Amino acid sequence: MKLSNGAVDQKLRRLSCGAAPRVLDLFSGCGGLSLGFQKAGFEITASVENNPVAAASHAQNFHPGDHLRAVPLDITQVEPIQLVQDLGIGDIKTAVDVIIGGPPCQAFARVGRSKLREIENHPEAFRHDPRAKLYTAYLNYVQAFTPLAILMENVPDVMNFGGHNVPQEVCEVLEDRGYVCAYTLLNAAYYGVPQMRERMFLIAFRRELAQSIHFPEPTHRVNLPPGYKSSRNVALKLVTAATQTGNTHNYIAPPEAVGPLPPAVTAHEAIGDLPELRAREMLKKGILKRGARRLDQLTSYDAKRTASAFAKQMKEWPNFEAAAGIRDHVIRFLPRDYEIFSRMSPGDQYPQAYEHALTMFKEKLKEARERGESIGANSPEYEDLHKSIVPPYDHTKFPNKWRKMWRDYPARTIMAHLGKDSYSHIHYDSNQARTISVREAARLQSFPDGFVFSGAMNQAFQQIGNAVPPLLAFALAKTMMQAFSEVGSLSEESKTSFVSAG
Structure with a gap:
């Protein structure tokens, strides 16, 4: 040379x-x-x-x-x-x-x-x-x-x-x-x-x-x-x-x-071993509350959940091992939407989510009227009920705003916008009925479990979405x-x- x-x-x-x-x-x-x-x-x-x-x-x-x-x-x-x-x-x-x-x-x-x-x-x-x-x-x-x-x-x-x-x-x-x-x-x-x-x-x-x-x-x-x-x-x-x-x-x-x-690593292979976070149950128990999400609470791994080869790689990455568990398995507080998430099918986007929400609204309206409540169309009570169930976004203008992930396929692109909302990556498991956690986003980007993100939840999401x-x-x-x-x-x-x- x-x-x-x-x-x-x-x-x-x-x-x-x-x-x-x-x-x-x-x-x-x-x-x-x-x-x-x-x-x-x-x-x-x-x-x-x-x-x-x-x-x-x-x-x-x-x-x-x-x-x-x-x-x-x-x-x-x-x-x-x-x-x-x-x-x-x-x-x-x-x-x-x-x-x-x-x-x-x-x-x-x-x-x-x-x-x-x-x-x-x-x-x-x-x-x-x-x-x-x-x-x-x-x-x-x-x-x-x-x-x-x-x-x-x-x-x-x-x-x-x-x-x-x-x-x-x-x-x-x-x-x-x-x-x-x-x-x-x-x-x-x-x-x-x-x-x-x-x-x-x-x-x-x-x-x-x-x-x-x-x-x-x-x-x-x-x-x-x-x-x-x-x-x-x-x-x-x-x-x-x-x-x-x-x-x-x-x-x-x-x-x-x-x-x-x-075959390519699937979403389930990437995050399926992580502890379940059943949002609706957590909400009822008062575990899931409004407020800043800090990344300082240790969540232990669930020994009963099988780790794929990819998951083991994320747990055992040299110098970034996380033997005890993870500290950033936190999710967004979205009480209006958890039930909608549970009804969506993998691959569904916002138009399908909107239809599920309308169905839920009609169900709740019928139940209220059967209890003898007088809720007329377009009344304040009617509008309040609608607002509490149906998201406000125009389903004809924002088709890609929401997406429920496929279990057995790689995830769509993780974006920095996760720092503002996480609707682009709704967990495929309807029992958990939520958007992905910070650690799940990190896994989907192939960050090892021992890699530490400074700041709170939104800042961590943004860092992950911006990364290679x-x-x-x-x-x-x-x-x-x-x-x-x-x-x-x-x-x-x-x-x-x-x-x-x-």
Whole structure:
């Protein structure tokens, strides 16, 4: 392997001696990407996260007891050199080998293709442009740390956002900086995650490290619902157009699931072993009450419930074991809706839920009149009863607002919106008749049971929904680690000179 001079050379020599690649996680959230990379053998050196609660979660899980790591950081306000000095992680040019994470798509897409190039060439000219701030800050970190590899993640629409293909533009900028780069769409269900989550991933390597990009081969098989294919086609619109017109691009079709692969992990395999929370019974007993939900009460595992291979993996994840039980098995207080949930069938959405609610209202109205109560149509009593049973949302405008999960299929995408309400993931078990708990959401994202979320229930839901599933991150990290393993082709003389210099 031909080495470059300077920082890249020194990093490659260090890795050739068997050292772990060091990771800087930008826009880290609570640490889904970090966890997958750690599991693959990377060292989580530092992170940048603006949300105080998410920053606290990341620090608690990857640098426990280090209060500096829990400080929220705004990437537009903290210069790379300041980060390095504050954390004491060494020379900025040699402190980090890999940068993972990526800015929100708005940081790129509102700028436009031509301006991306202008920003790249004349960053100071756009210092006060709010649309370019996150993008310039991100490029500033890449420039300052000179990582050997980069991984970015975003929603599929970033490939067709505001009429242009953001990852393609990013690849072009990175190629100008000495990287080989490619991007694709991956669905988490193909990689052992019990969730059909589709995301764009971009990988870049310094040309001194690799000459081509590969994405992980699927480990599981699944037939995705039709909606996923149509959404992917929309996201790929600009890539398809570029292909048809003969224009080059850096998109690589995702590897296909071939051979005798096991079926995707189902919702029941993911959460079926967790202790039951029968919401209606809990409500009657006064256990379930209105108020903030803290994540500080231990819930012991139920030894009578069988744990799947996936569930055992979540319980036994190295350094994140939870032998005694879990502390975040808490649910929303939704007294109006528990009975509706119990009547819904798996796959039902809000229109079906609304019909069940109307049926329940008619039943209650009939019972009241049979007791001799005089409740006339449109009377205050009539309206109060209706309001106490029937949700207020227009069933013709919000068909996807509610969904009852399928038991024997991966869950739909876990979103950050869970921090506001959880109707998108109603538990498949009608006896429990509730939305999923914080720990169930974490399981569906493949967070191990010993992973701790700071804050209260809503904040935990938001962190989980914003994260990259750790098992998908692990698959990507393993593939990227293969490139680092090839650094061992350095000569013994080079290794000796590096050790001597160190």
